[in-house]
Amino acid sequence: MSDQTDDTPAETDDQSPDSADNSGKRTAGFDAPHETSGQYLNHRLNAMRAGELGALPIIIGLIGIAIVFGMLEEQFLTARNFTNLLLQMAPISFLAIGVVFILLIADGEVVSIDLSVAFVAAVGGTVLVLLQRPNDPGWPWWACILAAIAVTTAIGLLHSLIITKLGIPSFITTLAGLLVWSGVVLMLTTQFSSAGTIRIQDDTLVGLASNFLPDWLGWSIGVAVVIVYAAAQLTRMRSRQQRGLNAKPLAIVLGQIVAVAAITLGAVSIANSDRGVPQVTVTLAVFLAFWTFIASKTAFGRHIYAVGGNDEAARRAGINVDGVRIAVFMVNGFMAGVGGIILVSRLRSVATNTGGGNLLLNVIAAAVIGGTSLFGGHGRVVSAFYGALVITSIQNGMDLLGMASGTKFVVTGIVLLLAVLIDSVSKRRRSARGLA
Amino acid sequence: MSENAAADGESLLSCRGASKAFGAVHALYKVDFDVRAGEVMALVGDNGAGKSTLIKGVVGIYPFDEGDIYFDGQRVKINNPRAAASLGIEVVYQDLALADNLDVVANMFLGREQVHNRVVLDELAMEHRSREVLESLSVTTLQSVRQVVAGLSGGQRQAVAVAKAIMWDSKLVILDEPTAALGVAQTRQVLDLLRRLADQGFGVVFISHNLHDIFEVADRVTVLRLGQQVGVIDRARATQQEVVELITAGELAYVPGMEESADQ
Ligand SMILES: Nc1ncnc2c1ncn2[C@@H]1O[C@H](COP(=O)(O)OP(=O)(O)OP(=O)(O)O)[C@@H](O)[C@H]1O
Ligand SMILES: [Mg+2]
Numbered sequence: 001m002s003d004q005t006d007d008t009p010a011e012t013d014d015q016s017p018d019s020a021d022n023s024g025k026r027t028a029g030f031d032a033p034h035e036t037s038g039q040y041l042n043h044r045l046n047a048m049r050a051g052e053l054g055a056l057p058i059i060i061g062l063i064g065i066a067i068v069f070g071m072l073e074e075q076f077l078t079a080r081n082f083t084n085l086l087l088q089m090a091p092i093s094f095l096a097i098g099v100v101f102i103l104l105i106a107d108g109e110v111v112s113i114d115l116s117v118a119f120v121a122a123v124g125g126t127v128l129v130l131l132q133r134p135n136d137p138g139w140p141w142w143a144c145i146l147a148a149i150a151v152t153t154a155i156g157l158l159h160s161l162i163i164t165k166l167g168i169p170s171f172i173t174t175l176a177g178l179l180v181w182s183g184v185v186l187m188l189t190t191q192f193s194s195a196g197t198i199r200i201q202d203d204t205l206v207g208l209a210s211n212f213l214p215d216w217l218g219w220s221i222g223v224a225v226v227i228v229y230a231a232a233q234l235t236r237m238r239s240r241q242q243r244g245l246n247a248k249p250l251a252i253v254l255g256q257i258v259a260v261a262a263i264t265l266g267a268v269s270i271a272n273s274d275r276g277v278p279q280v281t282v283t284l285a286v287f288l289a290f291w292t293f294i295a296s297k298t299a300f301g302r303h304i305y306a307v308g309g310n311d312e313a314a315r316r317a318g319i320n321v322d323g324v325r326i327a328v329f330m331v332n333g334f335m336a337g338v339g340g341i342i343l344v345s346r347l348r349s350v351a352t353n354t355g356g357g358n359l360l361l362n363v364i365a366a367a368v369i370g371g372t373s374l375f376g377g378h379g380r381v382v383s384a385f386y387g388a389l390v391i392t393s394i395q396n397g398m399d400l401l402g403m404a405s406g407t408k409f410v411v412t413g414i415v416l417l418l419a420v421l422i423d424s425v426s427k428r429r430r431s432a433r434g435l436a
Numbered sequence: 437m438s439e440n441a442a443a444d445g446e447s448l449l450s451c452r453g454a455s456k457a458f459g460a461v462h463a464l465y466k467v468d469f470d471v472r473a474g475e476v477m478a479l480v481g482d483n484g485a486g487k488s489t490l491i492k493g494v495v496g497i498y499p500f501d502e503g504d505i506y507f508d509g510q511r512v513k514i515n516n517p518r519a520a521a522s523l524g525i526e527v528v529y530q531d532l533a534l535a536d537n538l539d540v541v542a543n544m545f546l547g548r549e550q551v552h553n554r555v556v557l558d559e560l561a562m563e564h565r566s567r568e569v570l571e572s573l574s575v576t577t578l579q580s581v582r583q584v585v586a587g588l589s590g591g592q593r594q595a596v597a598v599a600k601a602i603m604w605d606s607k608l609v610i611l612d613e614p615t616a617a618l619g620v621a622q623t624r625q626v627l628d629l630l631r632r633l634a635d636q637g638f639g640v641v642f643i644s645h646n647l648h649d650i651f652e653v654a655d656r657v658t659v660l661r662l663g664q665q666v667g668v669i670d671r672a673r674a675t676q677q678e679v680v681e682l683i684t685a686g687e688l689a690y691v692p693g694m695e696e697s698a699d700q
Contacts, residue, residue: 050587243560246580297556299549302538306546309535316533317547318518377537430536430586 037251053426057419058371058386065390069397076397079274083212086271089392090209090280091343092359095121096366096384097291098335101328102170103367104295104308106376112170112308114332116159116177117363121340122185122355124152128341129350130192132202141204149337155181156333160326182355189352196352200344208283209345212276221282222268226261233257280342284385287338291331292381304328308377358409365412366391369419375427391415447506448473448639449494449525449608454503456489463489464500465690467665469658471608476630476640478650478671481660482683487643490660491610495520495527508607526601530613532593536586540578541566543585544600569599573629591622598629602638609633610641615649627653647676661686 035043048056069076095117106112114120128148131139139147155177162173189196200206213221233253240247271277295301306314307324315321343359344350370387372379394415398408451469455462464486471477479487493500496514505512507523514520520527534543541559544566550558566581575595578588585593594614601609611630615623630653634640644650650657651671659667659682666686669679 239560243564245560245563246582299551299557302542302546302549302557305538306535306542309537310533312531313533313535313543313546316517316529318521319547377535 035246035249037249040249040252050429053371053422055371055386057422058369058390061369061390062393065393065397069393069400073397073400075400079270081396081400082267082270083274083276083278085389085392085396086278086281087209087346088396089388090278090284091121091339091346092362092366092392093284093385093388094287094335094339094342095359095363096370096388097287097381098332098339099363099367100370100372100379100381100384101291101295101304101331103372103374104304104376104379105325105328106308106374107311111374112376113364114159114170114174114329115360116174116181117332117336118360119178119181119185119355120152120155120333120336121343122350123155123181124148124337124340125344125354126185126188126350127151128205129198129200129344130188132200132205133198134201141202144202144205145341148341149334152337152340153330153333156329156331156336157326159333160329163329164322164325178360185350185355186352189350189354197349198351199349205341205345206348207279207345209280209342211279213279213282215272215276218268218272218277221277222264225264225285226257229260230257283342287335288382288385295381300324300327305377358412361412361416362391362395365416365419368423369415373423373427374420375423378427387419446472448508450506451490451494451500452504452506454490454493454500454505456486456493456498456500462663464493465663467503467660467663469665470668471639471641473607473639474634474637475655476634476642476653478654478657479641479643479660480645480647480650480657480679480683485660485683486663487660488612489663491527491612491641491643494610495525521604524605524607525610526604526606526608527610527612528594528597528601528614530616532597534585534593534597537584539584540581540588540596543596544569544603546600548604565603566599569603570595573599573602573632575599575629589622590618591625594618594622594626595629598626598633602633606638608639608641610643612643613645614642615644615646623649647679650679651676659683659686662688664688664690
């Protein structure tokens with residue numbers, strides 16, 4: 001009996017290579033290994049109709065913003081304003097990266113969110129500022145950074161334990177966190193300064209969000225980015241072709257490389273005609289690349305998407321769903337620390353109201369506007385960047401036009417609503433297709 | 437104990453005296469259940485008869501309170517789904533549990549992703565293997581293994597779930613009502629798939645309420661009633677009418693309440 005049971009599955013294994021050889025006959029139903037560019041574009045178009053919009057709404061939005069504000073205000077499309085924009089968008093971008101991860105693990109009915117992220121960032125910033133005060137205790141800049149990030153990551157862990165172990169929804173947990181951590185910022189800043197404002201004196205820490213790279217370095221980094229991107233795309237295409245798998249047509253790959261080169265080098269050239277590429281933009285690019293790698297190339301990233309797509313499926317597949325949730329909140333806490341450091345570095349100080357105002361709204365709006373679904377499982381890390389760019393451009397443009405705060409709030413709110421609308425329409429399309 | 441296993445040496449899986457209570461409810465009571473390699477064993481019974489509970493016991497989601505499990509002639513303890521998977525037992529649940537937002541390859545390897553250098557997903561190897569397995573099941577209606585699962589038909593989703601289950605050196609594949617939500621043509625596809633699995637040497641457990649489907653594909657039928665096993669019959673030597681009678685009025689060997697007090 002054991003002969004039979006032991007051998008048969010092995011037999012099917014042995015057959016597999018054969019069946020691969022036969023694939024000519026049998027794969028008739030699968031994708032043809034070599035598509036033409038036309039077929040490829042057609043596929044993409046169909047996917048868009050079915051709700052996989054990708055970066056399209058963002059590109060349209062950015063072009064619209066450039067046209068409208070460019071016509072209304074001549075300062076808007078200048079190199080000076082471009083570098084300003086890169087500086088202004090930095091804190092939102094870092095925080096939105098963490099929020100993208102949080103939104104990814106939403107489980108359909110209950111939205112997964114972090115309402116406390118702006119104040120957690122402020123706690124991190126406050127820790128940094130307190131530790132760098134000369135002789136009191138006057139920690140070196142890198143130790144201040146590590147301490148700030150450690151504190152915010154621990155806060156993320158705390159939130160996640162309350163959410164997973166006590167079963168309190170993230171919405172409520174982080175709403176409480178919003179109050180608690182804003183209180184902590186207030187207590188710390190007033191405790192250590194009668195004026196409620198503590199300045200950063202360490203030059204390295206101030207430079208994090210305000211330094212510019214020399215022109216040659218900006219160019220070198222820009223060129224390196226293009227080369228790495230091109231090499232990655234081409235090797236990917238080659239290795240897929242070698243394994244007989246469906247690969248993007250060469251014309252499309254080359255087109256994408258040219259587009260990336262044009263945008264990257266164009267941006268470097270504009271920035272260099274002003275003060276140069278901001279150091280913080282390169283830092284942001286490094287974090288975007290790192291977290292994109294984690295999200296799309298590792299098993300952990302895959303599990304995040306699985307938890308957001310169908311947590312029951314993830315659980316049955318042996319994935320530690322609570323473990324993934326905890327890790328994601330820690331990632332978010334980590335990025336809140338990084339964003340908080342950039343935030344206080346940009347302000348050159350921490351004050352009682354740091355982390356307040358519309359920072360939270362801007363961060364969540366950035367993640368959603370960038371294309372991350374509120375319903376979980378859909379979205380890319382880079383959407384944090386896209387969304388922050390859109391939100392910051394709009395606010396920057398309105399600032400240049402001298403619009404009142406009230407108007408700015410109303411416009412930002414409407415843009416957020418628009419993004420959520422696009423999200424739910426494409427979700428409906430996706431599920432309509434699912435049922436078809 | 438081992439004599440028991442010897443008593444049914446033919447079987448790939450044997451459950452002996454499996455019992456499971458949820459509070460006062462005896463979901464299963466002293467159930468014997470056997471599956472051979474290369475056969476389709478149908479598991480039938482009315483709603484609440486204990487079919488799903490029996491399966492959950494076998495795969496360690498709700499381990500049995502009492503009773504023994506033998507697999508490949510060895511007595512085994514299965515306390516969690518991982519243990520079942522490492523023995524080669526795979527389940528395809530009624531709701532399939534696929535992640536709609538991921539593509540076919542990602543779903544087939546979910547939780548068991550292949551990586552190189554310990555970190556980076558080996559997408560090429562996974563894609564290659566997925567295609568091989570789907571081809572070995574003669575599943576050719578899929579357009580692309582990089583298609584997101586949300587876009588698949590019910591039969592295609594079922595095929596992906598089955599392919600996922602047999603990919604891991606598995607020996608026993610359990611399907612909980614795989615045809616319940618399918619139309620005629622897709623049911624046909626799935627039944628053919630079950631038959632092919634058995635012919636390739638897998639043990640197959642097929643849970644269904646549809647006797648017509650069962651009589652088309654099963655070799656034997658185990659009938660549960662009120663948590664007890666009331667008969668195991670050979671498909672070739674029985675009629676649907678006899679099975680219906682067992683389901684609705686099969687004789688219970690134990691009266692649970694009385695047995696309980698007698699035990700104590
Ligand atoms: N987790 C649980 N907690 C309490 N009772 C349960 C649980 N799971 C199953 N039961 C009970 O055990 C009994 C058997 O249920 P089971 O789901 O195994 O039936 P089934 O044969 O699969 O029915 P169906 O055909 O409806 O799927 C039922 O009375 C059910 O209410
Ligand atoms: Mg059931």
